[in-house]
Amino acid sequence: MVSEKFTKPYNPTENEQSIYKMWEDSGFFNPDNLKEKNKDGDPYCIIMPPPNANGSLHAGHALFVTLQDILTRTARMQGFKALWVPGADHAGFETQVVYEKKLTKEGRSRFQMSREELYREIWDFTQENKKYMENQLRRLGASCDWSRETFTLDEKVIKQVYKTFKKLEEDGLLYRGLRSVNWCPKHQTGLSNLEVEYEERVEKFYYIKYGPFVIGTARPETKFADKYIVVHPDDKRYSKYKHGQTFEVPWINGTIKATLLKDEAGDPELGTGAMTITPWHSEIDFEIAQKYNLPYEQIIDERGRLLPIAGEFAGMKIEEARPKIVKKLDQLGLLVKVDEDYKHSVPVCYKCKREIEPQLKRQWFIKTKPLAQKAIDAIVSGEVKFVTERYKRVALHWLENIKDWNISRQIAWGIPIPAKICKNCNAGFVDLEDKINKCEKCGGEVEKEKDTFDTWFSSGQWPFVILDYPDGDDFKTYYPTEVMETAYDILFFWVTRMIMLGIYRTGKPPFKWVYLHGLVRDAKGQKMSKSKGNVINPIEVSDQFGTDALRMALVVGNTPGTDLNLDVNKIGAYRKFANKVWNIARFVLTQIEQHGQGEINANDQKTLVELQKFADEITEDISKFNLHLASEKLYHYIWHTFADKILEESKSDLQSDNKELASSKATLLLEMLKIQLKLLHPFMPFLTETIWQEIPDDMKDEKFIMISSWPSNIKLKHELA
């Protein structure tokens, strides 16, 4: 008797959670438990970009789950040894920022806590969130192997990251140096160039008399200690002065002695062509200072206040000091003119949008050029391929112009940098076993490095870490993995770094394919954000429409690498589709129950052959990563070919007195239903499994559609065109 379930419309929430539990209990997410056809199959591995363990999943997570799950499920049904490895990310700076906001709400501050306290609290916070996040992944249908799940602060991760750090030192690719870093005065940490954004601002631009010169600046508050003036060697305006010539310059807090430098760094086109330098608070100025071995002095402290060198302005915040300084300059007769609407872009912290104040800091840097070169080679040779050609060019451009990577962060939440620092000469030494107790250079006293790693330094090693390089079975079986599927906005942060560090440690890039998806925006194409109130919570949507409907809405028409506008109406449309499939199944199963199975007649065999061709086409689309086409075709075929035509036209036979004819037709419909359910399963796993469970055991090849055999002989093999 066809289940009573079928008398009602399809109710996703009634079925999804129990179906997922059934899958998970079966153990088949773990390829080690799969049957022979998979065990002997080729490996197919996707490493999941570990979601941050600091909040709930957003629509972007739902998109990656959908895409990666489609690939994994297809591969599994195809007989591959299919493995999708989940993880959770401690997400260093990101999480600390989230937690600091929480502290602020509670009226607390991290600056009132010890590092250890803060670390412990955030640890507990992430462990809670991690569970929450994992269950959300389950809700989205992720067929990943939970037995292999790894947290990015797990012991094995830290060990590997330390090994890489040590190896970099041994290979001469690591140095600790005084460098200009992007300092965020709010978060009290240095940031990488990638974590700095630029904002267009209109500010005042001041022309100030500096001895015989006039200099232009938007930041007069940094100029207290400027003792060097730079012009271009070919700038005719200054040809009467010589390189190295000195001047008595009446300045803000008294007369100083200034020296002229003629250097190509001076740009004759800009302002007056003359500039003074502030090495402590400008990267370019610092480079000039280093070139000529000039002294440098700190003017602004880490909180953005002026230091005693500013005299009467000491202790003031920049915003407060600037107008006062300008006023004084004017009174001294040094202010030449003010350009009122000077348009320029200022660097800001990507989290708090506070203006970045460059500071000189001793930090750990990786020499990235040699690593980048190997990554470039791997991409150019096609060892790593990109699904979207344009991102290949973007990645190459970035790698070709790469700068050394500052991996030090002054935050508590992260992997501690295992090193000792000399209190006397500031030299730093990598120290994995806590063995170094005096400076290897000067014999001075050493202390433990307090900084932590940039979180991307450890996540850049994720694939070989999680698969247990070098001796783990997983590493031997699955590395290099098949596809790295993630959002394009972390191409530089993560993907290129994984290629670099993967090759560096293992000799091979960590994946064969890079599939970058776009951002999920709201129906109007606006970025989703809490403040706009346009965030689509994937779990709420799943509750309302069913996970399968959400998945279809995320994949149909979503070309790789392009942003997707997600309209709730679209999700509703696929809920209707789910119900349509449900009703198709009810009809077919009722017919087969009534008429029994028979021989499919010769004419109908042709219909089956047509469907077979269609199945091949879907397989090829998936091979080419054209999931947006495959899903749309499935929708169209099932609804408008199968239901509207084949099924409708079969009704006369099914109602005929000729029992043989009726059972033959019912059998055809059953066969076709099974093939379609299988093809649809990677896209709409819950619905298809729910229906599959209603098909009598003797009419199907496997108990779970999840591990049933794929209805096409074409082998899944990723290639484009």
Add this chain to the structure above:
RNA sequence: GGGCGAUUAGCUCAGUUGGCUAGAGCGUCCGCCUUACAAGCGGAAGGUCGUUGGUUCGAGCCCAACAUCGCCCACCA
């Protein structure tokens, strides 16, 4: 300053190597509770595929220029 993407029905988007009488969802209009499905069925309206020029037997698709919107990178004393 350098680079990239988009522009197709009222809205949001597909259209894979040029063959298209240009599709889907939502929306609109007309008619249907026809025993799988009203979350449905049958039917209809709606597009000079951003503009201009070129290549071709044939262009939404290829080339060139322009326009508008968006994104990325670099840098700004």
